[in-house]
Amino acid sequence: MPYISTRTNVKLSNDQCESIKTKLGKAIELLPGKSENWLMLSFEDESNLYFKGKNDKPLAFVDVKLFGKASKDAYNNLTREIANILHEELNIQPDCIYVKYEEVSTWGWNGSNF
Structure with a gap:
């Protein structure tokens, strides 16, 4: 039950959106x-x-929430893939x-909880 929220200063x-959605759908695996x-x-x-006091380049903040836990290696792999996707799609x-x-x-x- 993951949720990924992506906030960016890019239009x-x-x-x-459709392409990033598809790629994140694969990356979550x-x-x-x-x-x-x-x-x-x-x-x-x-x-x-703003990053480092400036807003003069493309930026993104990605919030990943998940039910349960994952290993540090799994998180590292997902972070790398998220960065690749946003660089490819939005030039961030x-x-x-x-x-x-x-x-x-x-x-x-x-209507209930896990």
Whole structure:
């Protein structure tokens, strides 16, 4: 039950959202037991993001929440793939992307909790 929220200062087209959605759907499988079948995504474009006191280049903040836990290696692999996707699709340099992970022990769906 992962959720990935991507906030960027770049304007996203529908085609870019669709492509990133598809690629993140594959990338989530880098975390054992996770798949696109349970993945929820959100995108916020044209956000007022600043890094190192400036907002003069493309930036992104990606928040990944998941029910359960994953290994450090799995997180490293997913971070690398997220950076690759955003660089490929939006020309955001990997050193301008933050990825935050949050492991959740209680997750609600369909009127009850896991």
